[in-house]
Amino acid sequence: MxxxxxxxxxxxxxxxxxxxxxxxxxxxxxxxxxxxxxxxxxxxxxxxxxxxxxxxxxxxxxxxxxxxxxxxxxxxxxxxxxxxxxxxxxxxxxxxxxxxxxxxxxxxxxxxxxxxxxxxxxxxxxxxxxxxxxxxxxxxxxxxxxxxxxxxxxxxxxxxxxxxxxxxxxxxxxxxxxxxxxxxxxxxxxxxxxxxxxxxxxxxxxxxxxxxxxxxxxxxxxxxxxxxxxxxxxxxxPWRRSEPDERLPREDERPLIFCSLGSLQGARRSLFAAMTRACAAVGARAVVAHGGGLSDREAASLPGDPLVRAFLPQTRVLQHCSAAILHGGFNTVLDALAAGIPIVAVPLGFEQPATAARLARVGAARVVSSRDAGRGALEPALRRVLTDPGYRRAARLFATEIAAGxxxxxxxxxxxxxxxxxxxxxxxxxxxxxxxxxxxx
The missing domain is CATH 3.40.50.2000 (Glycogen Phosphorylase B;)
Structure with a gap:
């Protein structure tokens, strides 16, 4: 206006x-x-x-x-x-x-x-x-x-x-x-x-x-x-406006993993493919929000039977997820921590590497380089944050702090x-x- x-x-x-x-x-x-x-x-x-x-x-x-x-x-x-x-x-x-x-x-x-x-x-x-x-x-x-x-x-x-x-x-x-x-x-x-x-x-x-x-x-x-x-x-x-709830289709009991590269890097189809492949390998289902960066054909070609959307109300969707694979964009990181879920961080630029370093220090994330992500390193990192309770415990501490703020x-x-x-x-x-x-x- x-x-x-x-x-x-x-x-x-x-x-x-x-x-x-x-x-x-x-x-x-x-x-x-x-x-x-x-x-x-x-x-x-x-x-x-x-x-x-x-x-x-x-x-x-x-x-x-x-x-x-x-x-x-x-x-x-x-x-x-x-x-x-x-x-x-x-x-x-x-x-x-x-x-x-x-x-x-x-x-x-x-x-x-x-x-x-x-x-x-x-x-x-x-x-x-x-x-x-x-x-x-x-x-x-x-x-x-x-x-x-x-x-x-x-x-x-x-x-x-x-x-x-x-x-x-x-x-x-x-x-x-x-x-x-x-x-x-x-x-x-x-x-x-x-x-x-x-x-x-x-x-x-x-x-x-x-x-x-x-x-x-x-x-x-x-x-x-x-x-x-x-x-x-x-x-x-975090400074947030209220978002509408999102009911994700649940065809089975696989845990959901939120995958996002933010509003700027959403066209990286190969990195999204590495994410969805890693999710499938650990018995989870990826929920991909690509911000309009992928064509319909690219979105449909992602392996691992992911749920793919251009945009999702991430503050709501993250509440239904067991972990997140993120590029380290600050807003998405805060929303994942607010939901109390651990993170696999794949920093790409700006202050994302520094954010990832802080997440690693507090024990809420594993950090994987974008190069290693394309070489299969996401699967063991995701498996680690899903099975080691320390990562979820660290994320939940932030969820408590954010909820009280x-x-x-x-x-x-x-x-x-x-x-x-x-x-x-x-x-x-x-x-x-x-x-x-x-x-x-």
Whole structure:
């Protein structure tokens, strides 16, 4: 739904700025709907092609004014994200992400001004949100929809599957990893720094993080140990909208195994085939959600008599499953843990290897590389998580923690408090400039 520029005087109008992908927008829409219940107006501001992702009537959508052909549009962006690793895929993905950030930096200031926005929720992985908020002198909070990305010397870089290793060896290893990561990320960090200087702002990347609130949907127990979290940081539990129940056909008593590669990698037919074959080998039946990535012919050709759908309400389906084989996408991992089921993780890119390392550390998953998955390694890993009660026990501990958490409602209350006060609801044109405070990152 397109939002108008009219804002009720004194009413808070919050813009959500995030990458135009389901993995980020879906939980933020759940958070936005919970915030709307407190009386705020919530608008997701993004590319017009992202409008179908905003499916809750409590949350508005506003399209940016841009040329779809300028940087290839959403199709080019999604294509690069679908192949995020390797010597060709990784640099291409980073360059494409930098182009998306540049597009947002060019178009967001005018859009937020036109809409009468007076506060921003900025996804932590898209630096444009925080920088534009600073440029317009709008209060903002940081939403951490995936792993917390805050840098600490003893915590490995978030895009590597390194285990937590305290001590000098781990410290030196992490230092080298961050040096390489910083070099690879220069197309994005250089773009952000250039716009910061253009707008007369300090380009220090620490300003990307809100000193009001950094709210995560990550449970505290899933992250590596932290020693220097800023006072504004809060762990949480998943931000979800209610999904309809799904009755799966049960022709026999075989256990069900949920298989997913998320919304970006669902076209990997060979990996899905390895998953369904492993399920059949252990006497289970795969339940595949491919996100529209497979053709009908490809879906029908998967071995092992799987149940295959383009989309499934995974929070509901996972409750009927005995385990999950996942790529390590953060939302699906959280939903599997909420259902209390163990995981076989096959990380493909982004922060998925780091998520898998954390799952292995807490004992809720076995980790298999995508290469080994195609060589038969999924069967013994799946058999292990199904027969070793320690994996299910670890997953159920998270299920208890998540069930006791406040989810999107609790997160919305924290955001509402962080934006509290009449001065924060004033249009940016009426507020006096204030100094900036860097938040440790």
């Amino acid at each position: 397109e939002s108008s520029g009219h804002v009720i005087p004194g009413r808070r109008h919050i813009a959500i700025i995030a990458p135009p992908t389901a993995g980020h927008i879906n939980p933020l829409v759940a958070l936005g709907a919970a915030l709307a219940a407190t009386g705020s107006e919530i608008t997701v501001v993004n590319l017009a092609e992202a409008a179908p992702l905003v499916a809750d009537p409590a949350v508005r959508f506003a399209a940016l004014d841009h040329s779809a052909d300028r940087d290839g549009g959403l199709a080019t962006y999604m294509s690069a994200l679908a192949r995020p690793s390797g010597p060709i895929g990784l640099p291409r993905m980073i360059r494409t992400s930098a182009a998306m950030t540049r597009l947002l930096l060019d178009t967001l200031p005018a859009a937020l001004t036109r809409l009468g926005v007076n506060a921003v929720i900025a996804d932590s992985v898209e630096p444009a949100g925080a920088l534009v908020a600073r440029h317009l002198r709008l209060p903002f909070v940081t939403a951490v929809t995936g792993l917390p990305l805050l840098r600490e010397p003893m915590v490995p870089p978030p895009f590597l599957g390194w285990p937590y290793r305290p001590g000098v060896i781990g410290l030196n290893r992490n230092r080298g990893g961050y040096a390489v990561s910083d070099l690879l990320m220069k197309p994005i960090t250089g773009t952000v720094a250039g716009y910061a200087r253009l707008w007369g702002l300090d380009p220090d990347p620490r300003y990307q993080w809100s000193d009001r609130l950094q709210i995560a949907q990550c449970p505290a127990g899933l992250d590596f140990p932290r020693a220097a979290l800023p006072p504004s940081f809060r762990y949480g539990t 406040g989810g999107a409602t609790e997160a919305a209350a924290l955001v509402d408090a962080a934006f509290g006060g009449w001065a924060d609801a004033m249009p940016a044109t009426l507020r006096r400039p204030t100094g900036e405070t860097a938040c440790a990152a």
